[in-house]
Amino acid sequence: MQLRNELVRVEADRTGTTIDNLKRAFLENLYYVQGKPPALATLNDYYMALAHTVRDRIMQRWNNSAITYTENQSRTVCYLSAEFLMGPHLGNNLINLGLYEPMKQAIDELGINFDELIEEEGEPGLGNGGLGRLAACYLDSLAALEIPTMGYGIRYEFGIFKQDIRDGWQVEITDKWLRNGNPWELARPEWTVSIPFGGHTESYRNSQGVYRARWVPAWEVKGVPYDTPTLGYKVNTANTLRLWKAEAPESFDFQAFNTGDYYGAVNAKVVSENITKVLYPNDDEIQGKVLRLQQQFFFVSCSLQDMIRIMKGQKIPMERFHEKFAVQLNDTHPAIAVAELMRLLVDQEFLGWDEAWAITQNTLAYTNHTLLPEALERWQIDLFRDLLPRHLEIIYEINQRFMDDVRVKFIDDDARLARMSLIDESGERYVRMANLACVGSHAINGVAALHSELLKQTVLKDFYEYSPEKFSNKTNGVTPRRFMVLSNPRLTQLITDRIGSGWITDLEQLRQLEQFIDDPAFCQQWRSIKQAIKQDLADSIQKDYGVDVSIDSIFDIQVKRIHEYKRQHLNLLHIITLYNRIKANPNIDITPRTFLFGGKAAPGYFMAKLMIKLVSAVSEVINRDPDVRGRIKVVFLKNYNVKFAQHVYPAADLSEQISTAGKEASGTGNMKFAMNGALTIGTLDGANVEIMEQAGEENFFLFGLTAEEVRERKARGYDPKAYYNANPNLQLVIDRIASGFFSHGDKTLFQPIVDNLMQSDPYLLFADYQSYVECQDRVAEAYRDQDKWTRMSILNAARMGMFSSDRSIQEYCDDIWNVKPVTVKETEGFCSAT
Numbered sequence: 001m002q003l004r005n006e007l008v009r010v011e012a013d014r015t016g017t018t019i020d021n022l023k024r025a026f027l028e029n030l031y032y033v034q035g036k037p038p039a040l041a042t043l044n045d046y047y048m049a050l051a052h053t054v055r056d057r058i059m060q061r062w063n064n065s066a067i068t069y070t071e072n073q074s075r076t077v078c079y080l081s082a083e084f085l086m087g088p089h090l091g092n093n094l095i096n097l098g099l100y101e102p103m104k105q106a107i108d109e110l111g112i113n114f115d116e117l118i119e120e121e122g123e124p125g126l127g128n129g130g131l132g133r134l135a136a137c138y139l140d141s142l143a144a145l146e147i148p149t150m151g152y153g154i155r156y157e158f159g160i161f162k163q164d165i166r167d168g169w170q171v172e173i174t175d176k177w178l179r180n181g182n183p184w185e186l187a188r189p190e191w192t193v194s195i196p197f198g199g200h201t202e203s204y205r206n207s208q209g210v211y212r213a214r215w216v217p218a219w220e221v222k223g224v225p226y227d228t229p230t231l232g233y234k235v236n237t238a239n240t241l242r243l244w245k246a247e248a249p250e251s252f253d254f255q256a257f258n259t260g261d262y263y264g265a266v267n268a269k270v271v272s273e274n275i276t277k278v279l280y281p282n283d284d285e286i287q288g289k290v291l292r293l294q295q296q297f298f299f300v301s302c303s304l305q306d307m308i309r310i311m312k313g314q315k316i317p318m319e320r321f322h323e324k325f326a327v328q329l330n331d332t333h334p335a336i337a338v339a340e341l342m343r344l345l346v347d348q349e350f351l352g353w354d355e356a357w358a359i360t361q362n363t364l365a366y367t368n369h370t371l372l373p374e375a376l377e378r379w380q381i382d383l384f385r386d387l388l389p390r391h392l393e394i395i396y397e398i399n400q401r402f403m404d405d406v407r408v409k410f411i412d413d414d415a416r417l418a419r420m421s422l423i424d425e426s427g428e429r430y431v432r433m434a435n436l437a438c439v440g441s442h443a444i445n446g447v448a449a450l451h452s453e454l455l456k457q458t459v460l461k462d463f464y465e466y467s468p469e470k471f472s473n474k475t476n477g478v479t480p481r482r483f484m485v486l487s488n489p490r491l492t493q494l495i496t497d498r499i500g501s502g503w504i505t506d507l508e509q510l511r512q513l514e515q516f517i518d519d520p521a522f523c524q525q526w527r528s529i530k531q532a533i534k535q536d537l538a539d540s541i542q543k544d545y546g547v548d549v550s551i552d553s554i555f556d557i558q559v560k561r562i563h564e565y566k567r568q569h570l571n572l573l574h575i576i577t578l579y580n581r582i583k584a585n586p587n588i589d590i591t592p593r594t595f596l597f598g599g600k601a602a603p604g605y606f607m608a609k610l611m612i613k614l615v616s617a618v619s620e621v622i623n624r625d626p627d628v629r630g631r632i633k634v635v636f637l638k639n640y641n642v643k644f645a646q647h648v649y650p651a652a653d654l655s656e657q658i659s660t661a662g663k664e665a666s667g668t669g670n671m672k673f674a675m676n677g678a679l680t681i682g683t684l685d686g687a688n689v690e691i692m693e694q695a696g697e698e699n700f701f702l703f704g705l706t707a708e709e710v711r712e713r714k715a716r717g718y719d720p721k722a723y724y725n726a727n728p729n730l731q732l733v734i735d736r737i738a739s740g741f742f743s744h745g746d747k748t749l750f751q752p753i754v755d756n757l758m759q760s761d762p763y764l765l766f767a768d769y770q771s772y773v774e775c776q777d778r779v780a781e782a783y784r785d786q787d788k789w790t791r792m793s794i795l796n797a798a799r800m801g802m803f804s805s806d807r808s809i810q811e812y813c814d815d816i817w818n819v820k821p822v823t824v825k826e827t828e829g830f831c832s833a834t
């Protein structure tokens with residue numbers, strides 16, 4: 001008791017939250033953690049001291065959460081994802097702790113610019129795009145909803161590359177995000193696991209004389225966990241993001257060293273550590289690289305072994321694995337979990353096959369994020385066997401039993417059997433990861449209503465017909481804490497002044513804003529906030545690019561990965577159309593616009609990189625043409641990431657969501673824009689459909705073919721040249737590009753884009769061109785009536801409640817995971833378990 005009281009006192013002293021406590025703690029961390037007196041401190045030292053001051057205030061929640069979960073033996077969601085795009089932690093943690101304002105005051109009172117420290121933080125770019133960011137939003141909502149959760153993934157030493165633009169071309173620079181240390185993570189070497197690879201399998205007789213299989217691996221690596229707390233908004237819950245780093249089993253192989261092979265000894269270490277060295281920077285295309293399979297198996301095995309360790313620590317019998325854990329597979333990247341959980345349960349824990357299979361299916365659930373058939377993961381059998389010989393045997397065994405079941409359910413249908421097999425035997429043999437994920441899971445979902453329907457009709461049709469009860473839709477959502485409260489404090493204040501702060505955890509409450517659309521004062525405030533935010537972005541564009549943009553122009557923004565299916569080049573066709581109108585008639589009355597682009601191209605995706613070059617080339621010509629008189633501006637914003645995104649979404653008037661219908665699974669940027677009051681121009685694709693339903697058709701700029709029409713058009717034999725020949729405006733746009741007008745006379749530079757569009761146009765830009773341009777003309781017209789535009793903007797934001805990730809996560813909890821909130825108790829003192 002004496003010790004306990006002492007600890008309570010120490011803790012209050014160390015992590016108090018009065019302004020004085022905060023100032024003192026900050027200076028103490030600067031001096032004793034960073035080892036700097038203020039006179040020698042750099043901006044980064046200040047940032048680190050502040051980060052530690054915040055981290056200290058997270059510890060009690062984190063420890064109390066761990067204690068509560070252990071005592072309750074709570075069912076835990078394990079979100080398995082090869083990517084977590086968390087964004088900067090500092091501001092977000094302060095928001096979730098409810099300490100943003102006091103901390104700002106404390107730091108400002110010390111004469112240090114708090115906003116500068118927030119901006120000083122880099123971000124852990126451990127993801128490519130939507131899929132990785134979704135995982136981060138889901139961790140935020142899981143904690144806000146007080147659901148015991150572990151996020152499991154890979155601690156890449158180098159995340160997504162940093163993008164520079166030189167002479168209009170993308171240049172990739174390695175992302176050294178750990179260079180200055182990472183104050184948000186704690187290594188947990190005591191929970192290191194061992195991961196086997198390669199070798200062969202053999203059978204042996206156990207003590208009862210029963211034959212069993214075992215894997216005799218050829219090599220192994222260690223997996224060391226690094227934990228980062230993920231806080232819930234104003235609750236005591238602090239869950240854990242556990243990322244695995246690969247290390248050599250022995251940092252030095254003395255045997256090799258003694259035989260004189262010093263190089264070989266060190267090389268073994270290099271090879272092991274390669275596994276978590278770098279994130280694959282592709283956001284679609286599968287690359288059948290062995291290192292990628294190593295990464296996937298590595299983090300899945302680490303994570304499942306970690307769950308087994310936790311079961312044993314809590315003395316829960318292994319037969320109850322599925323009662324303790326709900327494991328979600330974020331796309332097929334962790335789908336090897338199906339075979340690995342079977343191996344661990346059967347070979348290591350000695351459960352019978354049928355029991356292990358029931359546990360596996362009851363534990364796992366699979367989320368699909370793409371309809372593009374070329375993006376479905378598969379692995380060459382030989383490569384797979386070399387790395388995971390035992391898993392291949394297990395997959396064969398699963399497949400044999402599965403094929404027997406299909407054969408009975410759909411008699412005499414060999415074509416169906418061939419399509420559903422876990423092994424593609426149509427040519428070279430492959431393991432099909434989506435099929436493995438479907439067979440091994442009790443639930444399968446898509447990420448928007450349209451996507452989930454199309455899954456059932458196309459890529460997963462056979463699996464739907466086989467087990468329709470497994471399928472459901474879980475429309476994506478985004479966290480309003482990061483994407484409204486943190487990134488748009490002015491709008492947050494205005495909304496909260498009017499309807500209170502309940503909307504932050506119950507986004508449907510934004511509907512109450514509808515009552516103010518006829519309140520001129522409110523509309524005026526709404527508009528002036530948007531203008532002020534646009535000014536901030538304009539200032540940073542002036543500073544970083546030397547381009548002067550007017551805040552009275554429409555901020556028309558397309559930020560997302562660069563992809564042909566996302567059609568940044570359709571946006572360009574419209575821009576060139578406007579430019580051509582001005583050139584034909586320099587005095588034409590057009591609504592001024594600022595076109596902003598941002599996004600990375602996969603380093604090996606030639607067409608995407610050429611699209612970036614085309615944006616740069618068009619912007620160069622337009623921005624300096626005196627005829628344009630500044631009425632249109634085009635800027636490519638380099639190195640688009642979560643941190644920058646937070647400045648972009650609040651500044652937008654118009655959100656470009658213009659993918660070919662049926663190609664974008666959901667989109668999540670579309671939601672972030674709309675809840676910050678941007679209007680959307682979009683196709684009926686992904687979650688756009690639901691966004692329009694919610695906002696009302698009259699508040700959405702819809703254009704283009706539907707997914708069904710796209711399918712028909714292609715089936716009939718699509719001919720882009722017919723559109724080109726029939727449309728003089730389109731012709732002029734394409735001819736200008738082809739003529740070298742935007743490339744200093746070089747006719748060859750953009751020829752691959754022109755040829756692609758003229759000859760096949762796989763994403764139907766030409767078919768949608770006229771509809772898009774007409775829709776953009778309606779946008780320009782609408783913007784001229786500022787009162788009307790503001791009302792539409794308010795209505796959009798007010799009606800985006802369903803796109804909170806809290807709603808998505810509640811649906812996963814109820815329909816798939818069957819988990820309930822566990823309230824973490826508030827205790828004084830950090831020894832509450834005793």
Ligand code: NBY
Nearest residue numbers: 128130131283284369447664665666667668
């Ligand atoms: O997932 C995106 C979808 O395109 C988007 O429509 C959806 O909103 C979002 C969240 O559900 N998919 C995505 O971001 N995919 C990837 O980033 C990705 C990354 C790696 C690989 C494949 C896809 N890979 O095969 O390595």
